[in-house]
Amino acid sequence: MRTAVLLGFRLRQEVLEWSGAWWFLLTLVVQAVVAPLIGLFVWSAVYPDDPSIGRYYVAVILVTLMTESFEQHTFSERIYDGTLSHELLRPQPVVIGVIGMNLAIRAWLTLLGAPIVLLAGIALQVGFDWSAVLRSTPYVALAAVLVFLWTFLLALTAFWTDRVHAIVGFGGQLTFLLGGTAAPIALLPDTWRRVAEVLPFYGMNGLPAEIASGGKGSLGYQLVWVVVLVAVVTVVWRIGVRRYTAVGS
Amino acid sequence: MSAVEVENLSMSYRAPVRKGGLRAALGSLVKREYKTVQALDQISFTIAPGQVSGFIGPNGAGKTTTMKILSGILHPTGGDVRVLGTIPWQRRSTFLKRIAFVRGSQPVGGSQELTVMDSLEYQRLLYDVPRPTFRRTLADLEALLDLEPLLERQLRALSLGERMRVGLAMALIYRPEVLFLDEPTIGLDVSAASQIREFVSEYVEQTGATVLLTSHYMADVASLCPRLILIDHGNVQYDGPLAELSARLSPYKLIRISTQGDPTAFGEVIEKADGQWVLRVPRDEVAATTGRLLQAMEIMDLAVEEPPLEKVIDQAYREGLR
Numbered sequence: 013m014r015t016a017v018l019l020g021f022r023l024r025q026e027v028l029e030w031s032g033a034w035w036f037l038l039t040l041v042v043q044a045v046v047a048p049l050i051g052l053f054v055w056s057a058v059y060p061d062d063p064s065i066g067r068y069y070v071a072v073i074l075v076t077l078m079t080e081s082f083e084q085h086t087f088s089e090r091i092y093d094g095t096l097s098h099e100l101l102r103p104q105p106v107v108i109g110v111i112g113m114n115l116a117i118r119a120w121l122t123l124l125g126a127p128i129v130l131l132a133g134i135a136l137q138v139g140f141d142w143s144a145v146l147r148s149t150p151y152v153a154l155a156a157v158l159v160f161l162w163t164f165l166l167a168l169t170a171f172w173t174d175r176v177h178a179i180v181g182f183g184g185q186l187t188f189l190l191g192g193t194a195a196p197i198a199l200l201p202d203t204w205r206r207v208a209e210v211l212p213f214y215g216m217n218g219l220p221a222e223i224a225s226g227g228k229g230s231l232g233y234q235l236v237w238v239v240v241l242v243a244v245v246t247v248v249w250r251i252g253v254r255r256y257t258a259v260g261s
Numbered sequence: 262m263s264a265v266e267v268e269n270l271s272m273s274y275r276a277p278v279r280k281g282g283l284r285a286a287l288g289s290l291v292k293r294e295y296k297t298v299q300a301l302d303q304i305s306f307t308i309a310p311g312q313v314s315g316f317i318g319p320n321g322a323g324k325t326t327t328m329k330i331l332s333g334i335l336h337p338t339g340g341d342v343r344v345l346g347t348i349p350w351q352r353r354s355t356f357l358k359r360i361a362f363v364r365g366s367q368p369v370g371g372s373q374e375l376t377v378m379d380s381l382e383y384q385r386l387l388y389d390v391p392r393p394t395f396r397r398t399l400a401d402l403e404a405l406l407d408l409e410p411l412l413e414r415q416l417r418a419l420s421l422g423e424r425m426r427v428g429l430a431m432a433l434i435y436r437p438e439v440l441f442l443d444e445p446t447i448g449l450d451v452s453a454a455s456q457i458r459e460f461v462s463e464y465v466e467q468t469g470a471t472v473l474l475t476s477h478y479m480a481d482v483a484s485l486c487p488r489l490i491l492i493d494h495g496n497v498q499y500d501g502p503l504a505e506l507s508a509r510l511s512p513y514k515l516i517r518i519s520t521q522g523d524p525t526a527f528g529e530v531i532e533k534a535d536g537q538w539v540l541r542v543p544r545d546e547v548a549a550t551t552g553r554l555l556q557a558m559e560i561m562d563l564a565v566e567e568p569p570l571e572k573v574i575d576q577a578y579r580e581g582l583r
Contacts, residue, residue, distance in 0.1 A: 014389075021386055029374035097334045098370025101362055102387055103354035257336040257350060258274060 018104050022112030030120050037117070041125040044080050047193050048072040052132070055195065064225060066136035068196055070129060071148075071221035076193070077125040078118055079156040079216065081163035084180035086113050088170035096256065107164075107249075114160055141226050148224035154234040155220045158212055161241035162187070168245070171252035186211075192218020212237035262346060264439055264471035265308040265331060270340035272301040272326055272495075300326045302495040303340065310438075313465055313472040315486030315503075319578040323495045324475040328441045331473065332362035344439060358388050361432035365444035368428025373417035377408070377427050380416060381434055388435035395434065401467075402430045405460050422453035429457070433464060440464075442474040446481055458484050479570040491577060498577070504567070510576050511568045514547050516540045518554065519562040527554050536561075 030037060052069035059065050087110050090096040099106045132138075166183045170176040188194050190204075191213035197205050208214050215234040223229050275295040279285045301323045308314050318324050329335040330342060333349035333356070342349060347356040371380060385395045403409050406426045411419065419427060425445060432440070442461065446454035458481055465472055465485075476482055482489065482503070489506055491499040499506055515531070517539050518524060527550055528540035542550045547565055554560060567573075 018386060021383060025372055025375055025379065025383060028379075029372045032374055095367065095370050097329070098367070100334055100352060101332060101357055101360075103357040104387060254336065257334060258338075 015105070015108065019108050019112055022109055023115050026113045026116030027119060030116050034120070034124065037120045037124055040080070040082075040117070041077065041121055041128065044076050044121060045073050045125060045128055047188055048076055049132075051193055051195065052136075055199070056136075063138070065196070066138045067140065067225040068221055070133050070136065070138050071140075071224040072193055072217055073125070073132060074122075074129045075152055075155060075217055075220050075224075077121045077129070078152060079159040080118060080121055081114055081160050082117060083110060083114065083160075083164045083167035084170075084176050086110065086117075087164065088167045088176045088180075091170040091256065092174065100253070100257075110164065111160070118156070140224065144226045145224050148220050150231060151215075151220035151223045151229065151234065154231065154238060155216050157238055158234060158241065159187075159216045161238065161245055162212065162216065165241060165245050165248060168248045168252050171255050187213045187216055190214065191216050192221065196222070212241065262310075263307040263343075264310040264312070264345060265306075265473065266341070266343040267307065267327075267331070268305045268341045269303045270301055270305070270327070270330065270337055270342055271299075271303050272323070272330065272335065272337045272339075273297050273299045274338075299495055301330075301337070304492065304495065304497045305340075306490055306497060306500055308471055308473060310471050311465075311469045312488060313461075313474065313486050314488045314490055315482040316473050316475045316490050316492065317477075317482060317574065318492040318498075322493045324492060325443055327492070328362065328443050328473065328475065332360060332441050333357065334362070358435060359437055360439045360441070361435075361437040362441040363428050363432045363443065363445060365425065365442075365447035368425045368445075369416050369419075369431065371416075374415055376413055376415055377419075377430075378412045380427075380431060381412075384431050384434050390435050394436075398434055398436060399430075402433060405463055406430055407456075421448050422450065422456075425449060425453070425457060426460075429460065436468060437470065438468075439471045440473075442472060442476075444476055445474070446476060446478055454478065454480070461485055479574060483570055491574075493578065503570075506577070507567050507570065507573050508544065510573045512544055513541045513568060514544050515566040515568055516542055516547065516551060516554070517562075517564045517566060518560050520558050520560050522558045524554060524558060527557075 048069055051072070052066065055065045055069070090099065096106070099109055162183060163180060166180045167176060169179050173179070190197070190208040190211055192208070197208040197214055197218055200208060215237055219229045219234065274297070276298050277289075278294050278296045279289040304323075304327070316324050316327065326335065330337050331344055331349055333352045336350045345356065345359055347353060349356065349360075369380070371383070375383075381399065384390070385392075390398070403412075406429060408426065408430055411423055411427060414423075416424070416427065429445070445461070446457050449457065461472065461474075462485060464470060472485070474481065474485060487502060489499065489501065489503050490497060491506070499509075516528065517537070519536055520538065521536055524530070524538050524540060528542040530538060531541050532539035540550075551563065551565065554563070
């Protein structure tokens with residue numbers, strides 16, 4: 013209960029804090045939607061008569077906005093400038109602050125990006141089955157958790173290296189290629205498709221978008237990866253903090 | 262029970278080293294070399310509840326490292342530490358709610374876009390401070406730190422002195438029992454530094470908090486700390502009253518006189534201007550010399566002073582303690 017109250021307060025704080033940076037958030041929105049828009053243009057040109065392509069990519073844009081994570085800019089910088097020490101001395105888990113900021117940025121990106129999603133939908137005359145959209149809600153929620161865990165895991169490498177942006181950038185490329193943004197994974201060559209279906213990246217973008225556009229999928233696959241990533245993040249966090257507290261800021 | 266117990270505390274870490282040049286740089290890709298830096302070497306001391314102690318030493322002596330260990334940020338490589346009976350680096354919530362660590366270089370953490378009041382409110386939630394206690398403490402802090410004009414301001418828009426005042430308010434709103442102050446007056450002007458000193462003094466008087474303070478400004482140490490712990494090269498060089506350190510390091514006192522005569526025969530003249538003289542005299546000869554001066558010369562004013570603290574400490578840093 014106390015954790016929920018603290019998280020709620022932190023979320024409110026962060027939403028307020030980011031409200032002063034709407035122009036910066038707009039640039040983040042643009043960065044977030046560029047990749048799925050390219051995918052949309054390319055695959056719409058390849059399959060001009062297939063309405064599911066437009067529907068899928070409009071959903072991917074929305075899922076991307078709702079699940080974006082920037083822990084390499086927020087959390088990792090706290091390691092680099094030593095202000096993580098402030099967080100370590102607070103009587104709450106450090107991750108509460110990280111999650112609060114993550115949710116606040118996502119809320120702003122979704123709000124500011126909604127007109128783009130709407131415009132893309134109208135321009136492509138995309139129609140959604142609203143029961144499928146409703147059904148996609150838990151998939152989107154788990155995708156949000158997965159993207160956070162993945163980005164946070166990579167951001168934790170800041171305990172060891174000052175090249176965290178390159179590492180998180182590489183992780184982002186994997187998500188782009190194998191997560192269903194560069195191409196819907198059903199359109200990938202067989203081997204790549206099988207690989208993509210097993211790795212966690214599809215659960216971060218493509219799967220919730222497919223469910224929202226009327227497809228099928230498994231929540232279990234996402235849940236398994238959530239469990240795996242939570243375990244890995246926990247171990248890496250402990251080792252990282254131990255290192256930070258051995259060397260200091 | 263002591264508020265702070267430190268026994269044989271050691272801290273060392275490995276720092277990568279390599280020679281200059283491309284060859285050494287390429288070589289370090291294959292085989293990295295490290296040098297062990299001994300930041301603290303078996304230091305021991307205890308601080309009783311309610312005691313204010315100055316923790317001084319030259320740059321790199323290990324002061325901040327010790328503070329970080331005592332507050333729970335750093336995990337030492339050896340020795341035992343108990344703060345309020347708890348091992349600090351376990352960072353249990355119950356422990357963190359009873360201590361505060363304020364750094365002059367980073368007085369305020371967290372979201373910089375928030376107002377001071379929002380940040381204080383967050384502290385209230387974080388440290389489970391009941392609303393009536395919060396209101397009462399806030400009223401005290403407003404009066405002591407002149408906070409009222411700052412409450413609606415954003416943290417990022419505060420000046421250095423204001424940030425320090427807010428940093429102290431945020432740290433003290435939950436009434437910690439042990440306060441670690443690392444250079445609390447660094448970069449502040451004379452009045453702001455004096456205001457912070459007065460505040461710490463009043464806070465200690467009101468709450469009976471235990472304070473460990475590091476500062477390069479001897480005015481902080483002289484006005485706040487009856488006890489001094491001097492650390493250098495990771496070792497405790499002195500632990501005791503300030504006056505004793507001064508006597509130990511400087512076997513002289515200063516006699517300041519106003520006279521139209523020439524007192525050079527009575528001691529070593531170290532200052533002379535417009536009839537004002539400062540003589541350096543061995544401590545055990547001060548009384549006799551003063552008597553002879555008063556008998557032999559027409560003295561308009563006379564004062565016996567300890568040597569300036571800065572000079573004593575500087576001597577301790579440069580020459581060590583004998």
